[in-house]
Amino acid sequence: MLQRPQRGDPFWLRALLWWEGFSWALIVLIALGTLVGGTPAPRKYGLLALLAVLALCYTLVRGFPRNWLVRPYGYLCVLVLVLGGVSFLESGFGVLYTVTLVQFVVFVDSLRSALVYSALGATAITLGATVRDGWSADLLASNTVSSLGVYAVGAVIAILTPKALAMRDERAQLRADLKTAQWELTQVYQRQGAAEERERLAREIHDTLAQGFASIIVLAEAARAGLSATPDRSAQQLHSIEQTARENLAEARILVGAAPHSTVADGSIATTLRRTLDRFTEDTGLTVTAELAELTDADCDRPVRVALLRCTQESLANVRKHAEASTVGVVLALHPHGIELEITDDGRGFVVGESPGFGLNGMRRRLAEFGGSLAITSSLGDGTRMLATLPLNGRS
Incomplete structure (x- = not known):
């Protein structure tokens, strides 16, 4: 999944996803506490090495999600091993399971995977702590009950989060589809508007300029034919030609926006x-x-x-x-x-x-x-x- 908080997420989902990043602040504090604390050197360096390996793998899977070295499920396997290791090396480090619980949800793509990897993490800290303190049935039962409590919380998160993420993705897809539909509709309106404007201009040109030019042609032909026989009639026709040409010029200026408005009618x-x-x-x-x-x-x-x-x-x-x-x-x-x-x-x-x-x-x-x-x-x-x-x- 490699999910990140997004605008429009419910508050609890955004807080949950942000917790993934906040958990690393806690891990860094735990590492610093280990470094300056009184933990014996062999266990100290072992703890720091395990946390460093986990941090490196996290950086690779987050920064380069398609790298060949570490994939999301591979990172979760490393996380399970590190949880078991730190629980074995030092008492109280099982708290890292609680800190990193969200990662078992955001790095998987199914509910079953989230439940399985969360269970593996709980098992790892249980076995690590039990082996460290000396194997016994009572100790194993006590650690198991403690881990099951945290696992129950993880199961609830695993059940709710994918549904919320799916709803978020569905809403995001709907928003994207709506945006696409709006863009397509805008294009349709623009094309329709352009077609209607071309039709309007064609009609105006036909009803004004084209009719005027047709009249000029007819009048010019008649005037030329009657120049010698009926000069007065030809003069009148020439006057009509001039008047029609002036009207056409005025209409042309209106059509191209060079005149404020038509005085026709x-x-x-x-x-x-x-x-x-x-x-x-x-x-x-x-x-x-x-x-x-x-x-x-x-x-x-x-x-x-x-x-x-x-x-x-x-x-x-x-x-x-x-x-x-x-x-x-x-x-x-x-x-x-x-x-x-x-x-x-x-x-x-x-x-x-x-x-x-x-x-x-x-x-x-x-x-x-x-x-x-x-x-x-x-x-x-x-x-x-x-x-x-x-x-x-x-x-x-």
Whole structure:
């Protein structure tokens, strides 16, 4: 085992494990007392030699637990022999068995080993003292009773300590597992957060910069084609290109953090949508009819206004690129269940299940953030209807 006190151990277990180190202080005191005492020289040097051998073996097994010379069980065998030897050489040295009792627990890896080696230590001091004082049945019985009392204490320690150590190790493993799980969970959250941020940026880029650049391309092509035939119309388109480029630059600065915040949808949603629809009519020449309810900030806060604006811009961009429509209808209405934005066109339509599209998915995710939903109805030749529904002020 080679157990040491650890943080979180019960007080009695920490005291028991610290006793192993404290016992060596007592052994050193016993050695010094022997050295300066009146013990005859032969027995004195024998006692000191045995204690020195024990100290050397302890140092090796503690400092180099994997050394080939002394292993934990080998050290316990040395301890048993030393206990027997010092009990034989000097009266009263059997107390070393009590002092070193804890070592029979912390140097083994099973209850049976602890009980066996503790019994061997008790036997060694009993035989050593009996042989020293002259062999007799009465003396052997007296020494045995004395040793059994100490052995009983050692047995209790041997029974309780491994269980406490096992519980401690189990708690330590649980703490390690919890720490690992927390680290893994943190990594998952970081990856999830990074993925969500990439998705958010992709959606913002698609709904702002990409749509703006697509509009610039269409306007530039139209302006170039009409330079000679309709110069006034081309000039108007060039103006729209400039305005769209400036808006894209402002959005790009916001995305990279070079601007404090977007001014998009700062006014009422009706005003914002009218301005967007006017630009769309000006750029495309399509007929747009609009019925826009005036919503208050209590009904429609800024994040919801931005969501409705982005849905409108995405729908109008799809009309421009794909629908080949002549008229577009936009209805913004307030109902008891929430806000509805409906955009219809009389274009060529499409098969909804076959056209997932990044823009449509982006609209769905944007609306879902506020508890809303998106319904697309379309068929070939019958135009398209987009219905966005949001709870009041983003409340689901």
